[in-house]
Each structure stands twice: as C-alpha cells, then as structure tokens.
Amino acid sequence: MINMQSQHLYGITALFNTPDEIIHAANEVSAKGFTRFDVNTPYPIHGMDKAMRLKNSKLGFFALAFGIFGTIASVGLMSWVTLVAYPLVIGGKPFWSWPAFVPVAFEVTVLLASVLSVLAMIVIYFKFPNNAHPLHDTTYMKRVSTDAFGICIEAKDPLFDEQMVTEFLKSLGGKDISPIRIEDSSRVLGIKLFDPKFIFILIIIAALSSGTTYFVFNKLLYMEPFNWMSKQNKLKPQAKSNFFKDHTGMRLPVEGTVARNNFPHVQTGSMDSTGIYLHNPLEVTDKVLEEGKSSYRIFCSPCHGNFGRGDSRLRGQFPNPPTLHSDKVRNLTDGQIYNIISNGQNVMPGYDLQIPRENRWKIVHYIRALQRAQNVSEKDMK
Amino acid sequence: MYNIDYKTEIPVIIGRPSGAELNETIAAPLDKYPPRKWWIAFSVTLSMLSIGAFCVIMTLYKGLGLWGVNQPVGWGFDIVNFVFWVGIGHAGTLISAILFLLRQRWRTGIARFAEAMTIFAVMCAGIFPLLHTGRQWLPLYLVPYPNQHGLWVNFTSPLLWDVFAVSTYFTVSLVFWYLGLMPDLATLRDRTSNKFKKMIYSIFSLGWRHSHRHWQHYEKAYLILAGFATPLVLSVHTIVSFDFAVSIIPGWHTTIFPPYFVAGAVFSGFAMVQNVLILVRQYFRLDHIITLDHLERMNKVILTTGMMVGYAYGMEFFIAWYSGNQFEQFVFLNRALGPYAWAYWVMVTCNVLFPQLFWIRKIRRSIPVMFIIGILVNVGMWFERFVIVVTSLSRDFLPSSWGHYIPTLYDVGILIGSFGLFFTLVLIFVRVLPVVSISEVKAVVEGAQPGHHD
Numbered sequence: 070m071i072n073m074q075s076q077h078l079y080g081i082t083a084l085f086n087t088p089d090e091i092i093h094a095a096n097e098v099s100a101k102g103f104t105r106f107d108v109n110t111p112y113p114i115h116g117m118d119k120a121m122r123l124k125n126s127k128l129g130f131f132a133l134a135f136g137i138f139g140t141i142a143s144v145g146l147m148s149w150v151t152l153v154a155y156p157l158v159i160g161g162k163p164f165w166s167w168p169a170f171v172p173v174a175f176e177v178t179v180l181l182a183s184v185l186s187v188l189a190m191i192v193i194y195f196k197f198p199n200n201a202h203p204l205h206d207t208t209y210m211k212r213v214s215t216d217a218f219g220i221c222i223e224a225k226d227p228l229f230d231e232q233m234v235t236e237f238l239k240s241l242g243g244k245d246i247s248p249i250r251i252e253d254s255s256r257v258l259g260i261k262l263f264d265p266k267f268i269f270i271l272i273i274i275a276a277l278s279s280g281t282t283y284f285v286f287n288k289l290l291y292m293e294p295f296n297w298m299s300k301q302n303k304l305k306p307q308a309k310s311n312f313f314k315d316h317t318g319m320r321l322p323v324e325g326t327v328a329r330n331n332f333p334h335v336q337t338g339s340m341d342s343t344g345i346y347l348h349n350p351l352e353v354t355d356k357v358l359e360e361g362k363s364s365y366r367i368f369c370s371p372c373h374g375n376f377g378r379g380d381s382r383l384r385g386q387f388p389n390p391p392t393l394h395s396d397k398v399r400n401l402t403d404g405q406i407y408n409i410i411s412n413g414q415n416v417m418p419g420y421d422l423q424i425p426r427e428n429r430w431k432i433v434h435y436i437r438a439l440q441r442a443q444n445v446s447e448k449d450m451k
Numbered sequence: 452m453y454n455i456d457y458k459t460e461i462p463v464i465i466g467r468p469s470g471a472e473l474n475e476t477i478a479a480p481l482d483k484y485p486p487r488k489w490w491i492a493f494s495v496t497l498s499m500l501s502i503g504a505f506c507v508i509m510t511l512y513k514g515l516g517l518w519g520v521n522q523p524v525g526w527g528f529d530i531v532n533f534v535f536w537v538g539i540g541h542a543g544t545l546i547s548a549i550l551f552l553l554r555q556r557w558r559t560g561i562a563r564f565a566e567a568m569t570i571f572a573v574m575c576a577g578i579f580p581l582l583h584t585g586r587q588w589l590p591l592y593l594v595p596y597p598n599q600h601g602l603w604v605n606f607t608s609p610l611l612w613d614v615f616a617v618s619t620y621f622t623v624s625l626v627f628w629y630l631g632l633m634p635d636l637a638t639l640r641d642r643t644s645n646k647f648k649k650m651i652y653s654i655f656s657l658g659w660r661h662s663h664r665h666w667q668h669y670e671k672a673y674l675i676l677a678g679f680a681t682p683l684v685l686s687v688h689t690i691v692s693f694d695f696a697v698s699i700i701p702g703w704h705t706t707i708f709p710p711y712f713v714a715g716a717v718f719s720g721f722a723m724v725q726n727v728l729i730l731v732r733q734y735f736r737l738d739h740i741i742t743l744d745h746l747e748r749m750n751k752v753i754l755t756t757g758m759m760v761g762y763a764y765g766m767e768f769f770i771a772w773y774s775g776n777q778f779e780q781f782v783f784l785n786r787a788l789g790p791y792a793w794a795y796w797v798m799v800t801c802n803v804l805f806p807q808l809f810w811i812r813k814i815r816r817s818i819p820v821m822f823i824i825g826i827l828v829n830v831g832m833w834f835e836r837f838v839i840v841v842t843s844l845s846r847d848f849l850p851s852s853w854g855h856y857i858p859t860l861y862d863v864g865i866l867i868g869s870f871g872l873f874f875t876l877v878l879i880f881v882r883v884l885p886v887v888s889i890s891e892v893k894a895v896v897e898g899a900q901p902g903h904h905d
Contacts, residue, residue: 087898088899088900088901089901089902092901095663107660107662107664108662108663108664109660109661109662109663110661110663110666111470111634111638111661111889111890111893112634112890112891112893112894112899113663113666113667113669113670113894114663114900114901115900115901116901117663117666117667118667121663121664123663123667126667126668126670126671128668128671128672128675129671129675132675132679146595147606150603151606151607154601154603155601155602155603157605159605159607159608160607162607166607169606169607170606172609172612172615172616172686172690172693173606173611173612173615175682175686176612176615176616176619176683176686176690177615177619179619179623179679179680179682179683179686180622180623182675182679183626183627183675183676183679183680184622184623184626186672186675186676187626187630187672187676190668190669190672191657194665194668195657195665195668197657197658197659198654198657198658199658200653200654200657200658201658202658202660204660205658205660210641210660210661211641211642213661214637214638214640214641214642214661215470215471215474215641215642216469216470216471216474216893217470290588293512294511294512294513294514295588
C-alpha cells in the first residue's frame, strides 16, 4: 500500500476525447491565468500554441548560430591548413583556393546546424533524458500515448488549489480527472554517483576500453594481414630461393661480362707493377681537389687526421697509422697510393667497394696537395 | 474513361481508424514472434551477407589484387556500387524533407520507411570507398585531425568532399530519423508490458511525454532539419558527381553531371522504396495506410525523374557532337557501339523506355507491373553507373593505353553482400521498430485536427 502522507501532489490531470475539446480546454485554462500547466497529445494539434499562449520557439536562432559557427570554423580550418600548417601547390592553383572550400564549408554548416540544434532542443528545452518524471507510468500517460488528449495543471502553479482545479476541469468537460502524486524517496533522485555498483561498472568499462585500445594500436595492427607491406613477394639479399639451381636468391653477373662503368681490377698485383703501370687519369683542378678533400675527410681523416699527420680521432680504439708526410710515403708513386687505398695495407682495409674509382684518384691528388702544403719547398715559398 | 476529380485532395489514409487501432496495426507485429516467411527471407539475406563478408575478409587479407581493377580501369565495381547505393539513399531524404516542405501530406505513410532505407543504403555505400582505399585499417586519415606527422588532408580534392558529404548525409539522416522515432518509441514504451522492452524504449525515447510544450519545439526542429536536409540531399549526389566531373577524362568532364546524378539518384531511390514498400504493405497488411494512391504518386515521380535521366542521356550525346572535341565524341560512340554497348543499351531500355509505361494509369496502379518496372529501373541505374565509370576509363585519350575491365567473383560477391546487408537491415528494422510513423499518421487521419469554426 502506498502511504498517501509520504507523497505530495504533482498536479491534476484530465482527459478529453476530441481535438476541439482540448483546444477549448487549453484556451480556458490559460485564460484563467494558469501558467504551469501542460497539454499532452499523441500528435501536435494545430492552433495549440495560440490556445496555450505559448511564445514562438526560439530554436531557429540556435540553428542560425550553430550554422554560422560551422561556416566560420570550417573555412577557418581550411584556410589555416592551406596557408599556414601544410601549404601545398596543387594543380598550380593558389594556396587559398576558396571555390574548392565551398562543398566542405556547406557540409560542415549543415552538419553542425542540424545536429547541434536537435541536441540543444533535447538538452535545453526538453531537459532530456528524463525518465523520472511523475507523469511516466501513469494511466494518463498511457491514454495520451494512444488517442486521448490530456491536460495537466501542476501543483506548483500559484493559482493551484486542489478542490478548485478539479471542479474547473470537470466544468470544461474533462473525464478521468485524477491527481498525480510524487513518491518522495526513489523517483526524484537520479543515479547515486558513489554507489559501489556504479563505480565498479565504471572501472570495468575503463579497463575494457583502455585494454582494447592498447591491444588494437600496439598488437593487432602489427599482426597479419595488417603487415604494413613488410611482407612482400620479393627476394631480399642473402635469401634462399628454390627458383634457381644454386638455391640462392642473389644472382651473379654472367661469366665474362662487365657491368657498365665498372672496369675490372687492374691494380691487383704487386706494389711495384701498379706503381709502374697506373697513372692518375685526372687533371689537378680546383674542383678535383675540392672533391678529393671531401672524400678524404669522410673516409681517410678519422685515422690519418685532417692533415694526414697520423693524428687519429679514434683515441686508441684503432691503431694509429703512420704520418703521410714521411719520406717513404712522399716517394710512393700515385699508382702505389691508389693501390693502398683500394686494397689496404697492414691493418688498413681496402676501400675499393666504398669509394668509386674516380674519387680514389681525387683523394690521391688531395694527399699530394697535403704533402706539398705540409712540407713546403723553397720553390713554393716564392 | 476514369472519372477522377483531381481538384479534391485524396484522403491520405483510407477510413478513420482510431488512435488505438493505429497503434495496434503498426505496433502489434513488433510483439509477435516472426512468422515463417520472415525467417525464410532473413536466411536468404543473411546468406547473401555472409557471401559478401567472406569476400570482404579475403580482400582485407589478400589485398585489392583479388578485384578486377587494374590500369587503366582503376575504378570498377567498388565505385559503381558506391554511387549506386548513395543514389538509393536519396529517396528517403527527398520524401522526408522535400515533400515535407512542399506539404505533401501523403508522405507520412512512407516517410519512416524511406528514411530507414536511406540510412541502410548509405551504410552499404560507405563500405565500398573504405575497401577501395587499399589499407582499410587506416580510414582515420580521411578525417582532418591534428596528428604527430603534421599531415593534413587535401581540401581541394573532390574525394575529400565526398567524405564530408557522405558522412554529413548519414549523420543528418540518422538524426532526422531518430527525431521522428522519439514520440513513437514513447508510444511503444507506454504500450508494452514486457519489462526489458520497456527499458529499451524508455532509454531511447529519452522520456518523451507527448507534451505540447515539447511538440512546439519539436515541430520547429523538424522544420529546421527538413530545411537543411533539402539542400543537403541535392548536395550529396552533386558532390559524388564531382568525383567524375572535376577530372579531365572524356565522358566525365561535363557540367551536366550534378543535376543528372541527382535526378538519377531520386529515380533509383524511389524505385527501390516502391519495391520494398509493396512487400511491406502486403506483409503487414498496411493497405489502408500505405495506399495505392501513395504508390501511384511514387510512380509519377519515377516517370518524371526517368525522363530527366533520359534527357540527360540525349543531351550528353548532343554536347559531345556540339563540342567538336573528338575524344568526347569517341567516348559516346564507344558507349553505344563499343565493347560495353550491351551495358549501355540495358541502361537505356530500363531507364528510359520501361518507365514510359507509367503514362498509362492502369499500369501505374497495377502492383505486379510496377514492381517489375521498379526492379528494371534499379538494374538500369546500376548499369548507368557502370557505363559512366568503366567505359570512360577503359578507352580514354591514348589507344595504346586502352584496356578492358572484367570484374572478378570477389567483385560480384561484395555486390551481393551489399544487397544482403541492406535487406538484412530492412528485415531487422521491420521487426523492431514501427515501419510507419504512428504519431504522424494519427495527425493526418480525417478529423484529427480541430475544425476551423472559431
């Protein structure tokens, strides 16, 4: 049993059968000065705004504001992107090609204006979601949901008096006049924020969503088939292949052929023979010396030092080579130095695979220039 | 021959059903266990959907090499299907927004259904460009968002405009549809005795109370949405047509494309809605709510837009000749006489010739005949997109780079899957939500509005 004392009155409702009756009733109720009343109908009735003395809906202004915001925001973003953040020349057009912005600006305007207006209506005007309203789950609500037209005068209205309102609604021809009561305890209160059940659910949701996110972004996207093109139907260097008889993926040049611009080694052989047969094919020019210098700096200077003094920068991590300014080195022929660069000597490795042939000859010229600069003869001083 | 008085308005609904009767007719099927016929239909569509799902998973796993697309035809079934499905979607918004603004009250019976079909069709359409991107797990890059690479999308590309147009269209259609559903969900909530259903309906009706203080804003919001959706529906297929029209391929580079595409979209969309509505009214016995007059009016729209499309076909040929551009001229001769001539003539027959039968009133009101014409129209419209996409790409400027496009079974499988998805969603929709707007229909029954005697 519901204890009547623990409830208080929300309002008094009456039902009508035809749209004409409800318009008349609404007109009379508002004419009498009631302000806190509502009409509930299964569908909007024409002329009810006037009967209830309602002001026009201001929703249009919301739509206008959201629409203008959408236009400004989208055009602003596109301008900033194309002018400041990521300027790209596309088809030779100016960075700020406004005609191309029209479609996106239009779409964003429509999107924001329509979606936000509906949202504003639901949140600001309707104050939804609200399933705890006293009218819910009443016979009255069931009837107006189907085919009856109802009116409800709230107890909070300053003119409200239970006796008087009941009589008044009866005089208007209302049927099923009944008071709606609010149960004090449960309904009015919403969700309890610190309910352990609620907090438990929140924690579960947080764990699930963060776990899924972690899995997707750190694991799933690196599994098959999301392999980011790392797996391809091609042979990588050193890979095995059963396609060829020797089961290696890498191919050797056909016997007896020479690749373009790749002369076979002629400098192999003794220091003596290379010294006699090889001559520097390059003229000494500023350009050759500049290029020789840059190759020397890259490949030779770490051990031999920037000026060829044997002052390594490697701080003993690799044995220091002798200076390039000794008589022995100065008396080597160009061909012999070239041979040493190409094939190496003692602990020095050969550089023929790393430095192209021409650049090795350029280095030889540069070493000669260094030797001449470090051991200046009387003749050069003049 | 027929004594029809076109001056008086035909009643929107046959008879004067009461609110309770309407509730019963529309909402009762939702409470019953689905009959055998429904399960048969559902198993068919679900099988189609699983064929498509298999092909999509294979495409994800193996890559686009499974499809028939290659140089020079890089856009094949995927783009054809995308344009086709977006087009199908257009009828819904046209019915719910444009006919609303034009105060065509007969729309109330079919609007809910057409809007749902819009949403489902756009969902089907959305699959294709996403698959077509190649690495389907990176769609976030379609959206301009601040990222650590400092990269931004190209705002001058029609493909990006498409992203905005289609996603806006989907969102606004969904909001529009949901707004219309809110009062109906409240009615269902108050009607049901099932506790679980009541909870679901309560959540989604947000606590709607049929209050006139709410109806007032609600009607305004509906009007605003209709006002925005009207240019939106025209813009979507316009922007889709920009994908083609902004390029320089002969046969694509034409200014007629935007209106031509919009007319074609409404044409195919109405044919699809008409088809499915015929099935639904038969199945749910909604003959008095979705009346023969509704279907006849839809057929008139199909006839009108069909002629607009036919005009566009003719005008394309005229402009090709009139332009004096030999590439343009070749493309159109190639369409009519080249290797894809069969597709072209299927398109012309289905889209231009068959709808002409709707001039005859008897055919406009004959359900089996209009059903077949509706199917033919959609076949024709699918082939229209095929002709536009494939013939132009397969033979453009350089004969040395011509090619021939042959779709693979995977292409066909995904197309079947998209139909499966569409009809599966339709079948689920008719079982869980009211197919006709209860509150709107109540409002247009005779005597539902106060008389003007004050």
